[in-house]
Amino acid sequence: MIKMDNEYDVIVVGAGPAGSAVAEKCALGGLKVLLLEKRQEIGSPKRCAEGISVSTEKMFGDLPEKCVAKRINGCIIYAPNKKNVVIEYGEHGGYVVERKILDKWLATRASIAGAHVRAKTEVTDVIKEQGFVKGVKAESGGERFEIRTKLLVAADGMESFVARKAGMETTNQLVNVDSGFQYEMASLKLKDPDKIEIFMGSEVAPRGYVWIFPKGNNTANVGIGIAMAEKPAKNYLDKFIEDNPDIFGDAGILEVNSGGIPVGGFLKNMVDNGLVVVGDAAHQVNPIHGGGLKEASMAGKIAGEIIIRAVKNGDVSKKALSEYNQVWWKERGHALERVQKLREVVEKLNDDELNMLAENLSGKEIIEFTRGKKLLNLGKLLIKKPRLMKLAKKLF
Amino acid sequence: MWEIDRKKCLRCGACVGVCPKLALELKESGINHDEKLCIECGLCKRICPMGAIKVEEGM
Numbered sequence: 001m002i003k004m005d006n007e008y009d010v011i012v013v014g015a016g017p018a019g020s021a022v023a024e025k026c027a028l029g030g031l032k033v034l035l036l037e038k039r040q041e042i043g044s045p046k047r048c049a050e051g052i053s054v055s056t057e058k059m060f061g062d063l064p065e066k067c068v069a070k071r072i073n074g075c076i077i078y079a080p081n082k083k084n085v086v087i088e089y090g091e092h093g094g095y096v097v098e099r100k101i102l103d104k105w106l107a108t109r110a111s112i113a114g115a116h117v118r119a120k121t122e123v124t125d126v127i128k129e130q131g132f133v134k135g136v137k138a139e140s141g142g143e144r145f146e147i148r149t150k151l152l153v154a155a156d157g158m159e160s161f162v163a164r165k166a167g168m169e170t171t172n173q174l175v176n177v178d179s180g181f182q183y184e185m186a187s188l189k190l191k192d193p194d195k196i197e198i199f200m201g202s203e204v205a206p207r208g209y210v211w212i213f214p215k216g217n218n219t220a221n222v223g224i225g226i227a228m229a230e231k232p233a234k235n236y237l238d239k240f241i242e243d244n245p246d247i248f249g250d251a252g253i254l255e256v257n258s259g260g261i262p263v264g265g266f267l268k269n270m271v272d273n274g275l276v277v278v279g280d281a282a283h284q285v286n287p288i289h290g291g292g293l294k295e296a297s298m299a300g301k302i303a304g305e306i307i308i309r310a311v312k313n314g315d316v317s318k319k320a321l322s323e324y325n326q327v328w329w330k331e332r333g334h335a336l337e338r339v340q341k342l343r344e345v346v347e348k349l350n351d352d353e354l355n356m357l358a359e360n361l362s363g364k365e366i367i368e369f370t371r372g373k374k375l376l377n378l379g380k381l382l383i384k385k386p387r388l389m390k391l392a393k394k395l396f
Numbered sequence: 397m398w399e400i401d402r403k404k405c406l407r408c409g410a411c412v413g414v415c416p417k418l419a420l421e422l423k424e425s426g427i428n429h430d431e432k433l434c435i436e437c438g439l440c441k442r443i444c445p446m447g448a449i450k451v452e453e454g455m
Contacts, residue, residue: 038424047408122424159412159422172413174439179410181445232447258445260410 011149018279019155020106021300027113029308038122043103047259056294067102069215079358080201080351087363133274160281176265181233182223184255263287264340271321287340338372404448411440
């Protein structure tokens, strides 16, 4: 095995976009960083529909062409009655990325910055002394060892196992998690291969939606995210595919993915003595569409800056690190909490009410809503229906 | 009684993230279940996208 040192300034558990962002930032800041990934390959298997907007792409900074599977110029949203709303993003609207390549590129950047990166190295326990996290127990290729650190970053995805092992309460409440299932498919007959498609309705996807995110050459990620449903997510997606032979008649399956998607329940506190939680592990996901790439990247950078200062000052106490809570909540948390309210309203709408929204909303308005903006306009629309008066007030 | 169908399981870890007792762990080799910690609440079964988990009382 390639040797690791026995002691680091920062150990990051999980080499997804959040973990790699923190690792890169801290290494650039002059800290000695170890980035651990339990999987044998960083970025695979994906738990992601791989769609990002231009604003997210900018955050990654010169995203290499090899990370992009397909450029996207818009989105088609289908209401339960099949009536659709088309949202035009414009020429440079969005991307469907290739996570296998993107994640490796992000980890490569962390490595270039000076972080030690180790795949297939599993953290099995957290070492705590006098109330402070002091290291981890890890395992790689059957070999067990302990590594010491001044600070531990839990970026281990929605399982959030590391933070909870360290004693923090980050368990996802069932009501705030979507059950996700996805096929990457080939030989699809797509309505518009330059647009993503979203299908809503209580039959198709209870409290959620089906998505088609094109990846070029008639391939796409075809997935579903649902919550509190009677049957497993896979059953609903299989039914959708069966019911739409015009799209899927000749389709092949290239890959099968699943995962839990945190869609709310933001944590007031994401730090402890010698511990910081980022990304899906801290539920940092947009609650209406379930995308986490942008949030992971932003939170990783925020956390990185505060960690550098804390380690250099020799104070990694919960109090010193709590600046991360404040900055994240100011920059992201409050906006995302408004989006969570939006989700909580939309998920209570029946099919007729969703159809009514499709009649009355423009694509532009819908985009604003997903960013937590102009929710008042939606509230005004819903409050006209007596049944929704109380619900709509959530948006005021 | 807690059971997982390992042929169905995609090792995605959704069950781990909702387990209130930390009785589940996603290892490289698959899901680990600690029956001493498990309270058979069934949340893992309800989130599993594959329907791979069975939880039955008093089996």
